Amino acid sequence: MKAMIGRTISLTLLFSGLVAVFFYVFINLSLEEYGELLLTTEAADMPLVAWLLMTIFVVSLVIAGWMTSNSRAKENFITKKLENLYSKQEFVPSKKMNKQTNHSIGQLYDVLDAQRNSLRRITDERVEAQDKIIQERIVQERQRLARELHDSVSQQLFAASMLLSAITEQAEEGSQIEKPLLQVEKIVQQAQLEMRALLLHLRPAALHNQTLAKGLEELLHELKEKVTFDIRYRLEDMELSKGAEDHLFRIAQETLSNTLRHAKATEVEVLLIERDHLAILRVQDNGVGFKQDDGKGGSYGLQNVQERAIEIGGSCKIVSVPSQGTIVEVKLPIQKGEMADDSSIASG
Known part of the structure; x- marks a missing residue:
């Protein structure tokens, strides 16, 4: 409103000056004659000067209103453009704004976009x-x-197992104490297997710049020294991405951990080979197995193995027969010539 009043006053003064100059230049009259013309000439009982001033004021008011309305429309339009910079993060040049305004807002958008990208x-x-x-x-x-469990609980379980074995050997055959001792010895041995599986699971799955075959060989060699069942393996070197090697190593680690805890196997075979442009990892045991249609497959701890296989674009096949054993097989396509640094594959 203040802007409109200011414009009206300015325009009224401007137009009044222009009318005065017009009369002075184009109408050849003296000052006295001007006074008589403006004050004595009447229209509808009003002097000519009053009509002129009223007309000038009304015209000035209309023009000032139009200018104010047009200015507000432009301000609202520019405000909307600036709001889009904040909310929608976009700017489209418009013909309703002049070239300089479009250029200035465009520069502001570029600066804000660069800052957003930098902060992101x-x-x-x-x-x-x-x-x-x-x-x-x-x-x-x-x-x-893993170190604390190995140095404390694992050693104590081993000592308890050795002590129970010695007591059992000294117990008389057929005595009442022989059967409980054998049961306790079996429980301790199972606890040892559980502890070894836990230590294997806690061990960080890191190849330390080794190939998958070399890492698996070290893992299996270390495991053979700690378990009583037979472990056989055949491992071939092959060209895989870093992410694929890491996931396959973890799959082997988790499968072996599950075998230690649940399978009650006497033989385990690990196979890593390349056939028909496929990397094949197979872990097979002759343990107790499980029925695949009874919904207990997940409780066997293999769901995570399946998820890891899917993450690297492979497939996982699980075959288990009660009292005969379980086979876990993962197949992964090998892309030749792409020795990958595939750090984009998530490690979990």
Whole structure:
């Protein structure tokens, strides 16, 4: 409103000056004659000067209103464009604004877009760094727990197992105490297997720049020294992405851990071969197995194995027969010539 009043006053003064100049230049009269003309000439009982001033004021008011309305429309349009920069993060040049205004808002949009991208990149990098720190701490904690369990509980279970074996051998055959001792010895031996499976699961799945075959060989060699059943393996070197190797190593680790805890097997065979452009990882045992149609497959701890196989674009096949054993087979297509640094595959 203040802007409109100011414009009206300015235009009234401007037009009054223009009318005065017009009369002075184009009508050849003296000042006295001008006074008589403006004051004595009447129309509808009003002097000519009053009509002129009223007309000038009305015209000025109309023009000022139009200018104010047009200015507000432009301001609202520009405000909407600026709001789009914030809410929709977009800017489209418009013919309703002049070239300079379009250019200025376009420059502002480019600056804001660059800042948004920069902040987004910084945020992503910070989150990735935090995730990396968290993963490192998780690995360190798992290593610490594995060492403490191995140095304390595992050693105590081993000592208890040896002591029970010695007591059982000294017990008289057929005595009342022989059967409970054998049961306790069996429980302790099962606890040892559970502990070894837990230690295997806690062990960080890291190849340390080794090939998958080499990493599996070290894992199986270490496991053979700690378990009583027979472990056979055949491992071939092949060209796989880093992410695929990491997931296959974890699949083998989890499958062997499940075998230790549940299978009650006497033989385990691990196979890693390449056939028809497929990497094939197979873990087979002769344990108790399970019925695949009774809904207990998930409780056997193999659901995570299936999910890992899917994550790297492979397939997982599980075949189990009660009292005969279980086969877990993962097949992964190999893309020749692509020695990948596939760090994009999530490790979990």
